Amino acid sequence: MGRRLAAEAIGTGALVAVVVGSGIQAAGLTRDGGVALLANSLATVLGLGVLIAVFGPVSGAHFNPLVSLAAWWTGRRDGQGPPLREVAAYAAAQVGGAIGGSVAANAMFARPLATWSTHQRHAGHLWLAEVVATAGLIVVIFGLARTGHARFAPAAVAAYIGSAYWFTSSTSFANPAVTLGRAFTDTYAGIAPTSAGPFIVAQLLGAVVGLVLVAAVFGSSPVNAAPHDTTDSPRSSSRDVGSPALTAQGSSRP
Template sequence: MEPPAGPARIPLSARVAAEFIGTAALVAVVVGSGIQATELSNDVGVQLLANALATVFGLGVLIALFGPVSGAHFNPVVTLAEWWTQRRAGREGVTTRELPAYLAAQFTGAVGGAILADAMFDLPLVEWSAKDRDAGHLLLAEVVATAGLIMLIFGLARTARLHFAPVAVASYIGAAYWFTSSTSFANPAVTVGRAFSDTFAGIAPGSVPGFIAAQLVGAVVGLGLVAVVFVRTRKAAV
């Protein structure tokens, strides 16, 4: 007698579509709310607050909506971390064959989201940001922000509490807007997308490589912290 089949995996095409749409929507929220904030207020603190609140609400909704389909990564470092940890553990996750499709969807979605935000506010569809963000303290902030994000996501996964992800991840990003000097990009795809818009949320193309390198370092640090703090336990022998 054959063992019962496990639940069928959602087709890769649907998962990739969810990552593309979700990442595009996330960047549209980040960039669009930044544009709206600068149009409604001249106070930088109010602008950042409006941008952060819109991102918190938007990200929470997107994770809740697309999480059951693709895992709602919207972030290459999250995808790479899942691929690495699941591969080492021999469990099902994003496979090596699927990895390029996820990453391509996230990066192209981020660019599309920035262009969409510019279009909605009648700005040039592509206008490279002039906002330099290459100081050392900003790169350190990106390491911290990304490490915290990875520790949160994979800590929730190890403790079987991923159902809290929409609220927990959105809340963390909202807090990190304020406690990090970089305002917590913590996402290579979003970083690339934000370079396409010379607005409040933008980043100069020349600053992008440093931010991405810092985010990758942060992902490694975050996974290391997960391994130290969330130790897997084994059942005692009877």
């Protein structure tokens, strides 16, 4: 369990460092918003894919409290999911890692280590975008697991997040831990604390919608593999790798 929590904290922290750091770098190199978003999204896609491949066999590479919670929900009847106490431990590690990743990115660019963001993202269309982005993420992760294709998670999840940077107005945060972490940086990728709450509520709603869609499309049968376990060997229980797996990062946008 200690190794799983370390993997979740380090992985989530690295993900946020990629998102925030590449956002700072992009904003400093160009005044073109489109070019900056392209650079930020490309860095996130590459970083996310690597992190899932590296940490998936250890913890499932959730990097996202909603993925951990969805893993519990989908596996609660057959014992394949993690118990709620592990979900809570995962969430704490993910949030702590996300804040640490934001602090690390600030430090690398000689910014104040932790400053509340002033970037307001408070609008109904952004909340709707978060519902859509999170629902899609849950469908991708658990759809791969239900069909026995979890080994494709590094590429598939990263590709989905990369596309969601562009097809959602919020640029797809889709992750409460990442949202909280990004509140600690007053830079390109930041989100004001007053905007974070509604984003998280929208993400929770999106996770519920995603689980309904998974049940409707793939049925209610147990998952065939832990969502982010990228190994090919069968496992008797998703708990062997800390349960399902995946993440959702969160993009940025001015």
